[in-house]
Amino acid sequence: MAAGAGSGAQFVDRVVLHVAAGNGGNGCASVHREKFKPLGGPDGANGGRGGNVVLEVDSNAASLLEYHRRPHRRGGNGKPGQGGHRTGADGADVVLPVPDGTVVKDAHGEVLADLVGEGTRYVVAEGGKGGLGNAALASAKRKAPGFALLGEPGLELDVVLELKSVADVALVGFPSAGKSSLIAALSAAKPKIAAYPFTTLVPNLGVVSAGDTTFTVADVPGLIEGASEGRGLGLEFLRHIERSSTLAHVLDCATMEPGRDPVSDFEVIEKELRAYDRVLGDRPLSDRPRIVVLNKVDVPDGRELADMVRGEFEQxxxxxxxxxxxxxxxxxxxxxxxxxxxxxxxxxxxPAEPTRIVLRPAPVGGDADFEIKTMGENTYLITGVKPVRWLRQTDFANEEAVGFLADRLARIGVEDALAKAGASAGATVLIGTPDDAVVFDWQPDGEDDAEGGTGPRGTDRRLDRHR
Known part of the structure; x- marks a missing residue:
C-alpha cells in the first residue's frame, strides 16, 4: 500500500518482492600438465557459490518504498572453478534493509519470518552451490574424471513484505480526533496535521519518556465504520496496531458532525477492533488493556461534553x-x-532466553530419496530432491558426466526400484515433474558395471553399447 505524505514522499507498508539468488559457478575439468609430467592428475577446482538475497532490519529504513519502486532483486553469480586447484569466487550477497517489524510471507500467505530488532537477518533466497571440479570427483576407480559438475541455480521466488509498526501504545480513533496533534505534543514526532479527515495517511511513531520509562506511541491513521471490511484506510493500517500492548481511544469532544459523540465513536472503533480479531488468533485486540482519552477539552463545548460522558466510561x-x-x-x-x-x-x-539453533539431522534410512510413479506402458516418473538436483549438475554434452549421473542414481537404488516396478529395457524414464522433466531411455546397468564402464576421458562405453 502506497500513500502520499509530506512533499511528494511515499509510505509503503506492503510490497511483493521478486527475489532470485545467484547461480553457483561450474566446476572445472582440468588435468595438471608440466614438463616431463604430461598427465599429472586432475586439478580442476570447484565453482563458487551463488550470492544470497538477505533481508536485514535497519533503523534507517522507514518504509518499503524502495521495493515498491524496484521489486526485482538478484544475487551475484558464483565464478567457475579453474585449473591449478583455483576455486571460483563466491557471488556477492545482496543485503536489503527493511524497517523494524517487517513480516515476510510466501505467495500463499504463510509467514516465513517476523523481523523485529535492529540487525535481525533472514536469508530469503539462498544461492546455488558451486559445481564440483574433477579434482573433487576423482576416486579409486575414476582417477582422472573428464568432466565436472555444473553449478546449481539459485532459488527464485516471490515474497510479500508487510510492515507492522513496533510500538507500545497505539492511538486509535476516528479521523480528525486529534491523534496526530496528541503524538506531536507527547513526543518529538512531527506528523502532518490539518483540520480535515484523513490528514494522516501513514502511521507516525513517537518516543515518549515518563519518569524512568521510555516507550513508543503509534499514531494510526483514522478508522471508520467498516474498516475491518476494507472501507476507508482502516484495513490497510489495522496491522500497525497488532504489536501494541496498550490501546488508547482518542475521542473528539468538539466534533460538529451530526450523529457523532464520544460514546458512539468508542463503540464503533471497538466493533472494528473485534472484527479484526479473526486474523490475529492468539492475541486479539479485544484483550489488550485500553484507556480513554477525551481530547479537545480546551474548547468550551468540548469540556462540557467530556464531563458528561466521563462517568459512562468509568462505569x-x-x-x-x-x-x-x-x-x-x-x-x-x-x-x-x-x-x-x-x-x-x-x-x-x-525472561528473554538466548537464541538457540536446534539441529535435527534426518534419521538414517528415514524418508526415501526418491519416488517412482507409473505414467503409462513402460513409462515411469522419478521425483525427489536428489535426482532433480543431480540433473541440474549434469553436463549432458559430456558422456562421462551422463554416466556419472547413472552411477549416482544406481547408488541410491533407482535401478532396483525401476526393475521392481516392472520396467524393462528401453523404458521411458522421466526425472523431475511431468511438465518439466528430462527423458531417458532406460537400460539396466549395475553400479559395478557402471564404474568399470568409463572409456577415454569424457566418454562412457555404456552409452556406446546402448546406441
Whole structure:
C-alpha cells in the first residue's frame, strides 16, 4: 500500500518482492600438465557459490518504498572453478534493509519470518552451490574424471513484505480526533496535521519518556465504520496496531458532525477492533488493556461534553483522561498512565532466553530419496530432491558426466526400484515433474558395471553399447 505524505514522499507498508539468488559457478575439468609430467592428475577446482538475497532490519529504513519502486532483486553469480586447484569466487550477497517489524510471507500467505530488532537477518533466497571440479570427483576407480559438475541455480521466488509498526501504545480513533496533534505534543514526532479527515495517511511513531520509562506511541491513521471490511484506510493500517500492548481511544469532544459523540465513536472503533480479531488468533485486540482519552477539552463545548460522558466510561472500568493537545492540559497525567501500563506489560513477559539453533539431522534410512510413479506402458516418473538436483549438475554434452549421473542414481537404488516396478529395457524414464522433466531411455546397468564402464576421458562405453 502506497500513500502520499509530506512533499511528494511515499509510505509503503506492503510490497511483493521478486527475489532470485545467484547461480553457483561450474566446476572445472582440468588435468595438471608440466614438463616431463604430461598427465599429472586432475586439478580442476570447484565453482563458487551463488550470492544470497538477505533481508536485514535497519533503523534507517522507514518504509518499503524502495521495493515498491524496484521489486526485482538478484544475487551475484558464483565464478567457475579453474585449473591449478583455483576455486571460483563466491557471488556477492545482496543485503536489503527493511524497517523494524517487517513480516515476510510466501505467495500463499504463510509467514516465513517476523523481523523485529535492529540487525535481525533472514536469508530469503539462498544461492546455488558451486559445481564440483574433477579434482573433487576423482576416486579409486575414476582417477582422472573428464568432466565436472555444473553449478546449481539459485532459488527464485516471490515474497510479500508487510510492515507492522513496533510500538507500545497505539492511538486509535476516528479521523480528525486529534491523534496526530496528541503524538506531536507527547513526543518529538512531527506528523502532518490539518483540520480535515484523513490528514494522516501513514502511521507516525513517537518516543515518549515518563519518569524512568521510555516507550513508543503509534499514531494510526483514522478508522471508520467498516474498516475491518476494507472501507476507508482502516484495513490497510489495522496491522500497525497488532504489536501494541496498550490501546488508547482518542475521542473528539468538539466534533460538529451530526450523529457523532464520544460514546458512539468508542463503540464503533471497538466493533472494528473485534472484527479484526479473526486474523490475529492468539492475541486479539479485544484483550489488550485500553484507556480513554477525551481530547479537545480546551474548547468550551468540548469540556462540557467530556464531563458528561466521563462517568459512562468509568462505569465500564476504563481509565479516562481529559486532555488538550493544543494547550497540553492533562498530558503529563496521560503519559505517566501510559508508562505504568507499558511497565506492567513488560513485567508480565517471560525472561528473554538466548537464541538457540536446534539441529535435527534426518534419521538414517528415514524418508526415501526418491519416488517412482507409473505414467503409462513402460513409462515411469522419478521425483525427489536428489535426482532433480543431480540433473541440474549434469553436463549432458559430456558422456562421462551422463554416466556419472547413472552411477549416482544406481547408488541410491533407482535401478532396483525401476526393475521392481516392472520396467524393462528401453523404458521411458522421466526425472523431475511431468511438465518439466528430462527423458531417458532406460537400460539396466549395475553400479559395478557402471564404474568399470568409463572409456577415454569424457566418454562412457555404456552409452556406446546402448546406441
Amino acid at each position: 465500564r472500568g476504563l481509565k479516562v483522561f481529559e486532555v488538550s493537545a493544543a494547550s497540553h492540559e492533562g498530558l503529563r497525567e496521560l503519559s505517566f498512565a501510559m508508562a505504568e501500563m507499558v511497565t506492567e506489560y513488560r513485567a508480565s513477559l517471560p
